[in-house]
Amino acid sequence: MNELEKEAIKILQNNWRNGFSIPCEGLYPFQWKWDSGFIAIGLAYFDMSKAKEEITTLLDAQWKNGFIPHIIFHNESDSYFPGPDYHHSDLHPKASKKYKSTGMTQPPVTGFVLEELYRISKDKKDILQYIETVIDKVYDNHHYFYNNRDILNEGLVYIYHNWESGTDNSPLWDDIFKTMNPPKYTFERRDTTHVDASQRPSKREYDHYLHIIEVAKEHHYNDQKIAELSPFLVQDPLFNSMLIKSNQSLIALYNLIGNNQEKVNQLKTWQEKSIHSFNKKLFSEKLGAYIHYDLRNKKPLEYISSSSFAPLFAGIPSKERASVLVKTLMQKFGKKNLYLCASFDPSSERYEPKKYWRGPVWINLNWILYKGLKQYNFENEAQRTKEDTITLVKKFGFYEYFDARKEKDNAGYGGLNFSWTAALIIDLLHEK
Ligand code: GLC
Numbered sequence: 001m002n003e004l005e006k007e008a009i010k011i012l013q014n015n016w017r018n019g020f021s022i023p024c025e026g027l028y029p030f031q032w033k034w035d036s037g038f039i040a041i042g043l044a045y046f047d048m049s050k051a052k053e054e055i056t057t058l059l060d061a062q063w064k065n066g067f068i069p070h071i072i073f074h075n076e077s078d079s080y081f082p083g084p085d086y087h088h089s090d091l092h093p094k095a096s097k098k099y100k101s102t103g104m105t106q107p108p109v110t111g112f113v114l115e116e117l118y119r120i121s122k123d124k125k126d127i128l129q130y131i132e133t134v135i136d137k138v139y140d141n142h143h144y145f146y147n148n149r150d151i152l153n154e155g156l157v158y159i160y161h162n163w164e165s166g167t168d169n170s171p172l173w174d175d176i177f178k179t180m181n182p183p184k185y186t187f188e189r190r191d192t193t194h195v196d197a198s199q200r201p202s203k204r205e206y207d208h209y210l211h212i213i214e215v216a217k218e219h220h221y222n223d224q225k226i227a228e229l230s231p232f233l234v235q236d237p238l239f240n241s242m243l244i245k246s247n248q249s250l251i252a253l254y255n256l257i258g259n260n261q262e263k264v265n266q267l268k269t270w271q272e273k274s275i276h277s278f279n280k281k282l283f284s285e286k287l288g289a290y291i292h293y294d295l296r297n298k299k300p301l302e303y304i305s306s307s308s309f310a311p312l313f314a315g316i317p318s319k320e321r322a323s324v325l326v327k328t329l330m331q332k333f334g335k336k337n338l339y340l341c342a343s344f345d346p347s348s349e350r351y352e353p354k355k356y357w358r359g360p361v362w363i364n365l366n367w368i369l370y371k372g373l374k375q376y377n378f379e380n381e382a383q384r385t386k387e388d389t390i391t392l393v394k395k396f397g398f399y400e401y402f403d404a405r406k407e408k409d410n411a412g413y414g415g416l417n418f419s420w421t422a423a424l425i426i427d428l429l430h431e432k
Contacts, residue, residue: 004394005429008422009046011398012039015419016050020057020074024400024415027194029077031058033070034166034242035420037109038364042423044120045430051117052130055110059137061101064094066137066144068110069101070163081190082210092221103213103221104161107239108145110138111246115253116427132257139250139263145243146270148223151295155273156281158295159239160230161212165307167238167343169201170357171350172292172301173208179297180231182211199354199413233296237282238307238365240274245314247271278316288328290316304332304345306365312372322376329369330381333404339388341369342404353403360401360413363389367424370431386428398422 015021020031021039028035036058043051061072073084084100092103114131121127149157159165162173185207191200201209212232219225227233251267254260284291284300289308292301309329311317317325333341343357343365344350352358366389373382392402392411398421400414 002429004390005426008042008398008426008429011417011422012042012419012426014417015039015422017074019053020072021054021419023420024418026079027191027400027415029075029080031061031072031074033058033068033072033106034109034364037113038367038420039423040113041116041120042419042426044117045426048117048121048123048127055113055117055134058110059134061096061099062137062141063092063096065148066140066142067094068105068108068141069096070104070106071102073100079190079193081188082213087213088217089221091217095221102163103216104164105159106164107166107242108141108246109242110141112242112249114138115249118253118256120427128253128256131253135250135253135257136263138246139267142243142247142250142267142270149227151227154277154281155270155275156235156240156277156293157243158227158233159236160216160226160232162209162232165234165236165239167305167307167357169205169355170305170307171344171348171352172303172305173232174350175301176232176234176294176296177205177208180208180211182207185210195414200356231296233294234301235282235293235295236307237278237290237292238310240278240282241310241314241316241368244271244274244278244316247274248315275316278311279318279321282311283317283321288324290325303348303350304328306333306341306343306362306369309341309369309372310365312376313368314372315375317376319376322378326373326376326378326381334381334384337406338404339392339402339406340385340404341366341388343401346404353405354413356401356414359404361388361392361404362401363393363418363421363424367428370428386431389428390425393421393425398425 022029023032023035036054040051040054062068087102089095089101089103118127145157162168216226247267251264254264282290287304289304290311294301339361342359343362344359370382370385396412398417399412400418403411
């Protein structure tokens, strides 16, 4: 076995706790929703029972209304802010009684992760039996989204916090934060004791993050109230791509299991509507890329980020549109002196190559990009994405994020021994 793969396995083994994985020692000591999915893909290559357990534990924390929280606080830890006592998920009447969590979610990757487990497993009968025990919970999660977060009934769901996007500190949110003037809260950050402050968000940015949660908490995390009052309400192309990709996977898996025609029909109805609206509303002809839409302020956010290319993974663009998109990708993000794929448009004045989601390369977005390019037969671009990804990790280590500039000789930032970096490298190393 390749040395890099051995190292990746060791990281995942070290980050395994009792029934779930932490994203990273110190910095992120709990279970995160979308991390969990990516991690399960890596675990599946060497320990399928842990991969299943990871997903089972996540779904065990699901609320009665189908909602799955973004962080599940399995253990007491005072090394993280804001923790369970701040979020107070039990304010919501349908929240889990068993687990403390946040009252927000993260991109719905679990559906397609189940299909990935099926693809990777050598024992198809066994994995399908497992999938049968959990698939309805994932379906219920999609049902929650379409019934509570698609306020215009167009098949596009909203996120109400930048932390729901997964791309927490993207410059995309700057426009929205400009419309807010939150109080200056008193609190003690913990992230900057683990990571250099210049690579993390500022205190003022945190005031905005907390203020949105305060509004949600005031209304006990009620979805309708959030839709009505949250200063942050966005239709995100990455989030919606993950939902659409997962719809597709649920359809495929239900068909393999059989006897679920009603759910398959419902998924197909959602799917058709979502893809149609996505192409109509979230594509900018001017930029040649998919963009975010600010529902609260009723305007498109005209910026290109690595989220702009996620629709390839979900099969959303037509072939012609996919070509336009890949041209934009290579012109803006694919210059010879840059590793694919910066998290934000490198030609923008908001680009910050060292700071969190404001520029650095993230391995999960690269993985999504690679798979998307493959599906549309952009073979050269896919290989380049894969090679750049492996090179970054080989050269600098299993970091949380990386500088896209090739001239840097110290390009690994954020947490080290980061779980999804390890997990997805394992998967990429198994790709031809
Ligand atoms: C950071 C990332 C988020 C991730 C979390 C745990 O907050 O922005 O996407 O889920 O870390 O790894």
